[in-house]
Amino acid sequence: MIEPLGAPEEPMRREPTRTGTRTFVLVYLTQLISLLGSQLTAFGLGLWVYQRTGSTTAYGAVALATLAPGVLAAPFAGVLVDHSARKAMLAGHVGAGLCSLALALLVQADAPRLWLILALVALASICNSVQFPGLSSVSPRLIPPEQLGRANGAVHLGTAVGQLVAPAAATTILAAGSLWTILLIDALSFLVASTMLLVIHIPPAQGAATTRVHWRGVFADAKGGxxxxxxxxxxxxxxxxxxxxxxxxxxxxxxxxxxxxxxxxxxxxxxxxxxxxxxxxxxxxxxxxxxxxxxxxxxxxxxxxxxxxxxxxxxxxxxxxxxxxxxxxxxxxxxxxxxxxxxxxxxxxxxxxxxxxxxxxxxxxxxxxxxxxxxxxxxxxxxxxxxxxxxxxxxxxxxxxxxxxxxxxxxxxxxxxxxxxxxxxxxxxxxxxxxxxxxxxxxxxxxxxxxxxxxxxxxxxx
Incomplete structure (x- = not known):
């Protein structure tokens, strides 16, 4: 549960600055890098599973595991974002990167099991659930209100380019018989994104700087939205x-x-x-x-x-x-x-x-x-x-x-x-x-x- 520690002092008036705009660009780049890696893995892993099993059901299960857990976890991820967007996004990148690395090791050892693949994909989806509320809530703190529309255009442009590039890139890499390469690229993308977040300062939201998280009350706090x-x-x-x-x-x-x-x-x-x-x-x-x-x-x-x-x-x-x-x-x-x-x-x-x-x-x-x-x-x-x-x-x-x-x-x-x-x-x-x-x-x-x-x-x- 997020509880106030006391009546906060009147915060100083803060307007987004050029420094904030530069910070937004860096945050945006971290999200774009991890998004491209995730899209590459989502397409490549599903196709690889279908090639190995010949099962449409298995292919659909991978697609469902990529999407559904993150959707269900999003309200709880939002609680963490309200407490500290930077820490939440950093933890999400690290967790998703470790899942991709574990998948790469399984493939390299030639010991993949469908249930284990689905479990790791679902866990990565949960880790990635902080990214949408994180970037969406950070943007207004960093850039002037009149520039929010353009910032959202940049976000969608990155998504569109990823959707165009990822299938072709994944197919090309898989043609060489290397799912391991795709998963390693994904893990490295999360490593780069995490490193960039470590050196970025994101100002706290107004009213959130004097709060702490009680994990047992996170379900109650999620209802706040x-x-x-x-x-x-x-x-x-x-x-x-x-x-x-x-x-x-x-x-x-x-x-x-x-x-x-x-x-x-x-x-x-x-x-x-x-x-x-x-x-x-x-x-x-x-x-x-x-x-x-x-x-x-x-x-x-x-x-x-x-x-x-x-x-x-x-x-x-x-x-x-x-x-x-x-x-x-x-x-x-x-x-x-x-x-x-x-x-x-x-x-x-x-x-x-x-x-x-x-x-x-x-x-x-x-x-x-x-x-x-x-x-x-x-x-x-x-x-x-x-x-x-x-x-x-x-x-x-x-x-x-x-x-x-x-x-x-x-x-x-x-x-x-x-x-x-x-x-x-x-x-x-x-x-x-x-x-x-x-x-x-x-x-x-x-x-x-x-x-x-x-x-x-x-x-x-x-």
Whole structure:
């Protein structure tokens, strides 16, 4: 449990400085380095397990172990971040690096066991759970508020580049028969990130410098993030919208490969996926240069979410064509960093500094927690519900099939249409909420004097 040691003295007014901006760049680089290593391992290890076992279930288990434990641990990681973001991120890097090193030693000894691989991957996922709340809560302390949008653009650009580079790099290294090399690179990336964090000074959050952690009460403290959000319906609407968008895009992410292969080959699929990834890079670069709107960020989130949803809808409506699919996928991934980046700036500017770790941990749990469900539902929905409906003699072949076509892949097209309509409905419903529309006016920006933080810490105490 985090408890105040006494009434803190009035903190001095602190504004982010050039030194803070340089510190943010260093922190960002530590996260980027470890992220690239993690993405390399996630793709390479899953592919290696599939090659060794020939089991889709084993491949899916590795993917699930990479994501689910970290999502579940995020609220508790947020408690540690609120106490000391630097120590939490450092401990996360060290723990994840040791897991990668242990995996490398297992592979080198030619003694891997699937259960042991899954255990180490899950432990690494838990260690990495501090990184999102850590970087998200540190950024507002280091850089001026008007630069937060650009900083978020840089973060998404790093993610986009990693998603483009990691699969190709992992495949190339595995072709030489060396998973050990991938795991060693991952372990070294965590070592470099940890070393950089050791020499970085991150100022404590206002209201958090006079706190200590009681481990037995960490579950109670983790509720503080939810208690804060529960009383502010605008944030609940925003969080629900992001969860819905992640759910629909999660299903689409799984099914786009069989969708394209339904009318073309692997070479075309590679081109489509590369062009789609270029969309995410382009959106991230735009946010990095532009920084997002200075006012009306909620409107920007809703507008870009609508672009994302319509692009997903068109992915299913338009005729089977590699060019059209690539264009729609580009639109989806172009809008994604703009939606997330503009939304992230709102959270960073409005949530009190001493609560950001816990609130961002809850955000990660809710918004990312829907992804495992989406991944699990995607295949059965396509294979057992939508594809049978759109067969040449299927129940919808003469009605919906007259518009979308029938045959292999057209059931997935119908599912994309349903997902797009669901997302559009969610955006329009969110836009009707006065609490969401007025969120930026009703909730003040972070109070650097600490008075607002102290009051809201008391409100969120268990």
């Amino acid at each position: 939810w208690q804060y959000l529960r009383g502010r319906r605008g944030f609940i609407w925003l969080l629900a919208l992001f969860a819905l968008m992640n759910f629909t895009l999660g299903i689409a992410q799984v099914l786009v490969t069989p969708f394209v292969l339904g009318f073309n080959d692997m070479h075309v699929l590679g081109g489509v996926m590369s062009f789609a990834g270029l969309g995410m890079v382009t959106g991230s670069v735009l946010l990095l240069v532009w920084g997002g709107p200075r006012r009306g960020r909620i409107r920007a989130v809703l507008c870009f979410a609508l672009v994302e949803s319509v692009s997903l809808l068109l992915l299913g409506v338009l005729r089977p064509s590699a060019f059209l699919v690539a264009a729609c996928a580009f639109g989806v991934l172009f809008a994604t960093p703009l939606v997330v980046g503009c939304g992230q700036t709102i959270w960073q500017r409005k949530i009190p500094a001493a609560l950001q770790g816990r609130v961002f941990g809850i955000r990660f749990l809710v918004a990312q927690g829907v992804l495992p469900l989406a991944f699990l539902l995607a295949g059965p929905l396509a294979d057992h519900v939508f594809e049978p409906l759109m067969r040449h003699e299927g129940p919808l072949s003469t009605s919906v099939g007259a518009v979308l076509g029938t045959g292999p892949g057209r059931g997935i097209a119908l599912l994309f249409v349903v997902l797009g309509l669901l997302s559009i409905l969610g955006v329009l419903l969110a836009a009707t909420s006065p609490r969401l529309r007025r969120l930026e006016e009703e909730i003040p920006d972070n109070d650097i004097t600490g008075r607002r933080t102290s009051a809201e810490l008391a409100e969120c105490s268990p």
